[in-house]
Amino acid sequence: MLLDILSWILLCLGGGFVLVGGIGALRMPNFYTRMHAASLTDSTGSILIVVGVMCQAGLSLATIKLLTILIFLLLTGPTATYALANAALLSGMKPQADTDEGRSSS
Amino acid sequence: MYFTVSLAILVTMVLAVIRALKGPSVYDRVLAVNMFGTKTALLLSVVAFLYGRPDFLDLALIYALINFVGVLAVLEFFQKRSAAQGHTTKD
Numbered sequence: 001m002l003l004d005i006l007s008w009i010l011l012c013l014g015g016g017f018v019l020v021g022g023i024g025a026l027r028m029p030n031f032y033t034r035m036h037a038a039s040l041t042d043s044t045g046s047i048l049i050v051v052g053v054m055c056q057a058g059l060s061l062a063t064i065k066l067l068t069i070l071i072f073l074l075l076t077g078p079t080a081t082y083a084l085a086n087a088a089l090l091s092g093m094k095p096q097a098d099t100d101e102g103r104s105s106s
Numbered sequence: 107m108y109f110t111v112s113l114a115i116l117v118t119m120v121l122a123v124i125r126a127l128k129g130p131s132v133y134d135r136v137l138a139v140n141m142f143g144t145k146t147a148l149l150l151s152v153v154a155f156l157y158g159r160p161d162f163l164d165l166a167l168i169y170a171l172i173n174f175v176g177v178l179a180v181l182e183f184f185q186k187r188s189a190a191q192g193h194t195t196k197d
Contacts, residue, residue: 008107011152015114018145022118025141026125031134034125038141041118049111049148053155062154065163069151069170073144076174080140087181088133091188 007055014048021045031088032095035081042077046070108156115149132184136177143173 017040024037050070057063089095119142126138147170154162 011107011111015111018118018148019114022121022141025137026121026128031131031137034134035137038122038137041141042144046144046148049115050151052111053151056155060160062160062163065160065167066151069147069163069167072167072170072174073147076170077144080174080177083178083181084133084137084140087185088131090185091133093131093133 003055003058007052010048010052010055014045014050014052017041017048018045030095031093032085035085039077039081042081043074046073046077108152112149112152112156115145115152119145119149136180136184139180140173140177143177144170147173 021037021039021041021044024040025034028034028037047070050066050073054063054066054070057066122138122141122145126135126142129135129138147166150162150166150169154160154166
């Protein structure tokens, strides 16, 4: 019974984080802030959701598979975000900090 | 319980598609595709328990891997192309 409540809380929190990250990726002014918002869903959202589902699965093969999925998501998420930022920076996309604060950005 | 979470993930995927369509620069689109891919893996693992079929978890695992490789390949392509043309993308 306790596990059901725990997984229910974790799943709702994970869903909330994923939603917030999605909205953030849509509303942020420029590319790097959007990437910050989007990577929020990769890490926090997936941890909460997968651990929430794991509580439901109990000790079984499904839990091991879920653990592998979580590890892969946590390994590949930041790496993909780093590669994306590196490629964007190399291609000449300037972060907002370089311009002076006075002008309002597009 | 699973239904609400999968609904939240589906809404995020729609937001990612909107970002992909609206994104001014190429890398916004790659970011949206990457987000869409990881959310698919999450959605698959939640739906696996929604329908009570644990074999969906293998699909989620494979999809997470393939999505990562795909994003890196696309990035490599864009980096080569922008380096070749030597143009700078706007913000």
